[in-house]
Amino acid sequence: MPDDLSPRGPETVALSLTVNGTSHSLHIPVWTTLLDLLREGLGLTGSKKGCDHGQCGACTVILDGKRVNSCLVLAASRDGSEVRTVEGLASPDGALHPLQEAFIKHDAFQCGYCTPGQLCSGVALLEEGHTRTEEEIREWMSGNLCRCGAYPNILAAILEVARKEGRA
């Protein structure tokens, strides 16, 4: 039996976080992941939990400009950070991000569960400049699993936006 586990709760810690442009001052248990904080704490359920082990990419968010698996980030370790989730991709007036538009046009999803992660990865990928060729996009998107098998359509969507923006 594991003797090192004891029946007591975790410490809490103060944290300030800007999520999709809104700043939050929070007190959270130290064991809270960024994903669980977003979903259960802030009610931003767009980011999805697919594995909780950084294996599927469904929880991908853009953290200080970089895409990360939010299930692997302890929220307490990112005090003062800026987070962009799928809910923050469209403009405040509701106009969709070009990649969101392209996903709809190219039918780049079926069940939609991996879609928030695919979109956040794709948006960050465009900004990182890793969309020069089809092969490059496939390689750099391979951390985002899609069980429905929408891969060819996701590729088409990212490629279209990359070409329009002169990034392909």
Added chain:
Amino acid sequence: MMHHPLIGTPQDRVDGRAKVTGAARYVADFETGAEVLHAHVLNSAIATGRIRRIDTSRALAVPGVVEVFTHENRPRTAWFSSAYKDDVGPPGKPLRPLYDASIAYSGEPVALVVAESYETARYAANLIEVEYEAKPHETDLLKQLPNSYVPKKRRSGINPPPRPKGSAASALENAPVKHVARYLIAAEHHNPMETHATTVIREADGKLLIHDKIQGAYATKHYVCSVFGLSEDAVRVVSPFIGGAFGSGLRPHYQLFLAVMAAMALERSVKLVLTRDQQFTIAHRPETWNEIALGAKPDGTLSAIRHKAVGSTSRYEDYQEAVVNWTNLLYSAPDVELEYELVQLDIETPSDMRAPGAPLGAFAAESAMDELAEKLGVDPLALRLHNDTQIDEVMNKYHTSKELRAACQLGAERFGWRHRPLAPRSMRQGRELIGWGLAFGAWEAQMQKHAARVMLDAEGHCTVGVATADLGTGTYTILAQIAAEALGLSMNKVTVLLGDSALPQAPVSGGSWTAASAGSAVHDACARLKAELLLAAQTRNDSPLVGAKLEEVMFDRERIVLMRDPMRAVSLQAAFAAGGRPRIVADGQAGPDQLTQLRYSSHTHSAVFVEARVDEELGQVRVTRVVSAVAAGRILNPKTARSQVVGGVVWGIGMALHEEAMPDHNLGRWMNHNIAEYHIPVHADIHEIDVIFAEEKDLLTSPLGVKGLGEIGIVGTAAAVANAVWHATGRRVRELPMTIDKVLGLTPARTEAR
């Protein structure tokens, strides 16, 4: 004036915006915040035996833990296992979670922790001490093959193999050309991106609002009412979005039972989300062994088919699927013997998984046909077409339609099949050998009883309701197309509601039957609504439509128009004003036509062409090009239809190259219970996939002429990849997945080792 068609045109998904903005709500997205309790399951560490002692005291001492449930303090639920039967389960005694101290498989739930936060529940589960009394277990299918048996009770909806025709044994003995071989397909797990989950909201009056990962809301409702003895009006199931299921959500799983049990006992709302590890403890595609023997005349005409398959099942249920029937469905032969048996293992009951049975049998049959073609020295496509049949020889019926030959021609042309050299190892580029392979596939086109409701108001707003689910298949969109076209509305005037047990009854969405069945029910409801609306439009004596019959008018751009004189029309608004009602509601029905079923057999068909590139030194396989040519009746929405088939092809590539649930026979459990080690295709694995739909007119299958597309994409794909790998390398791999060791010939075939 032309009616504006929507059916048959490519349409963006109507739920697209919700899905790209994160607004679509899946099971775990409901009820966040402090009101809901979180539950976490502890699973059995042994494969079989019993719990000798279970101590929950340390877990209960964790601040924030509300309760820990085990078999010792489980609230009373239904006594008989029959109460736990679901709508589609196989014969046997369904799992009763936390029922007693006995353990039927590794991963069976043994305790449920309920706490104020998810983290607390998960942590406390680690503090539960369980002492087991393990018994010897058996999880090895091949070791148990001598104990295989024909299931005593057949599973409803699954056709057992037909009686033997002639004598396959003597026909094989006399056949001038013969091929006999064994084929094995590893167990697979569905692994939808959303794990199974249930959120139970306990309302003030004690009624339960349940969000459950299920392929049809009524399946959950029936189960919960039966197990917990609740009245129909005490339970409502609402699951508008399902994050993929692929068959894993056809039956209710233990998280539903546990979440409802906890919510009722604690009188609180409870959310229970399975972890990815736990996703490997609820359902899987059974490991399946095949032995196939083909006999042929020197001209390639098949004289005999013998195909036997043995699949694994649990100790408590006889899970069954159709594995061997497809072989004789695709190919004609005078002497045929098809057999299907089971082996019981100490595992969880397998489950339907995308095209259950079909790609397993097709892998054996379509690999064997290729091997026969090799022996005959003929083109494998020519051999297939030579033995193709227009009659379903399994059921002895005519097909409602079968445009496989047309699909095949289109596919072969697009792929460039005629440029394929006959001999293997004929094509190479750099370090890669290139091979071209193909296979046929078939799947049932079915209708299931569905009800639908359609409501229209004077502003032309239409609401369509069916209780079945959209698993990502595109049901929301095709139902909107059907209603919009029938009522002459634009798509954005139609709202489709699905996945709610308050809507008219429908079965689970599966078996590729939803488009045909739900679509026909909506079509029927629209027809009834149109009749009522026409009556309303004719209420006034001076109506321009006076005397017009329903078949003489059309509904176009929010007007009812007399076809022979388009100047005579009534707007929807005027019709509603004349009728004096603010809205009209109509119910529709659809279901199988029994007379047609008696006379005809109905299937979708496909021909899949694959290019594989194999690194000669590393044994790495890349599927660089796929053409899947499908004959599936009328295509409602070419955009979502193509996606369905592309998805099936991706699954076929996964089955061929990646997917393998690896059992540890010492521990009696799956070793690779996560998606880093259970491999599914990723972006980098998938290249060009081309989908072609052959024209197929078929009004016998369903009133809309639709056959369904959920399964056909996967069926022949794995076999076509194996055939392409042979053509590239000259090596025949008969066991899936074709991992590098097998492609390089470093691993002896497991089916031959015993």
